[in-house]
Amino acid sequence: MEKDEFFLKRIRELANLSWQRDIVTFSDFLNLNEQNIVSSLKHQFPQIVMETSGGYENAERQMVAFHPDALAFTWEYPIDCLRIEPKALKFSEELSHRDYLGALLNLGVDRSVIGDIVVQKKAAWFFCQNKMTEFFLENLCRVRHTNILITKVEDSDEFPRPVLESVSGTCASVRLDSLISLAFKTSRSSMVSYIEGGQVFVNGKLITSNGYEPKDGDIISVRGKGRFIFDGISHQTKKGRCSVRIMRYV
Template structure:
């Protein structure tokens, strides 16, 4: 059985377990491709609703909650958030997203147990499965040449949200390839392989058409490049081009 088929089978099993036992069931963290596959499964007549959450509104990696229709309590997702920061900022390396993720995975942790990693000025906030929280607090003590400490953010209301920067410019139209090229300051031809290769997601759904029209508020994720939200078309120029505003996640 192929990997995708195994994944779909697992999601179906979680759905059935939620329905027949009348309990909440949860997946591990799902990437965009897995979320897309989950949305393609027909759950309409199963007596179960699927809800996604990754710790904040626009999280890329999210857990799926399978909620029986008769269930009336709030979904309590089994995720936690840790802030990892240097013990001595003065002598710390400039750590990247890859550095933090690599240090965590080198502990033998499966990627599906780790959600988004949000970079801050000299630290990072890591979403993880609650079962790993204490382990990570004890074991994450050094990243590259930098001694670090990990502390849990205990209140959900204190969970971090990603920073965004405004990007504006003109495009011939609000086509997917044109907007991505503007967002990452590159050419349309260079982004086509990402789109045709299934690496572009709009609002969590895979889009493989270069000419797909972006709408106000759409969130576009490009694997290997980043994520941004399309703002709006502000006006049309004298050269029949469109001035647009978007917000790229830092």
């Protein structure tokens, strides 16, 4: 409870500071639950615009920017993208998201300064608060037993692009529990505890109803499982079931 109260206090401080000084203020990188809390507070600050970015399209961990509605100058999020690759590809290990995150946190930094980590083949990209960029460039030398090179990505065209896997199947109705079951190849009943336990978000909004019906294009995130895009109903089968398509992040 104390952690939640501290978080709420910090968000209110950032919103009030933005309004009082007519400046842009930024949160740390927030997880989906924290983003949902911030969204629920918007009505308390009608004079403040709250926007989010994680540094690239469809980022999960995002930073919130607070600024007055009539702000007269342009601004940018204080986010940098860094790329990690092995020094010697021949002797490199197969590294996972957990390996990269562990290597970063072992440097003694807080998770809140790090955004998404995108792993593709033998390389990884991660987003961080730009005040931490030089620290990471100077101190991250190894991930597990693999010696690495780390560089700042200057061109946004070189940012990672999500890799999506198409999943098709049928369900009796387009309910949240049915879609999650299809996406992660598990029983519908096993997903109930995730939904009712506050582990499922649709477009960053917490959803706790099993019967919630997502719309085409909605991004559904399940903590500990992953996320996917609901790509809609293609047709009805002869037995009246919905044939749906899902694009799952891999």
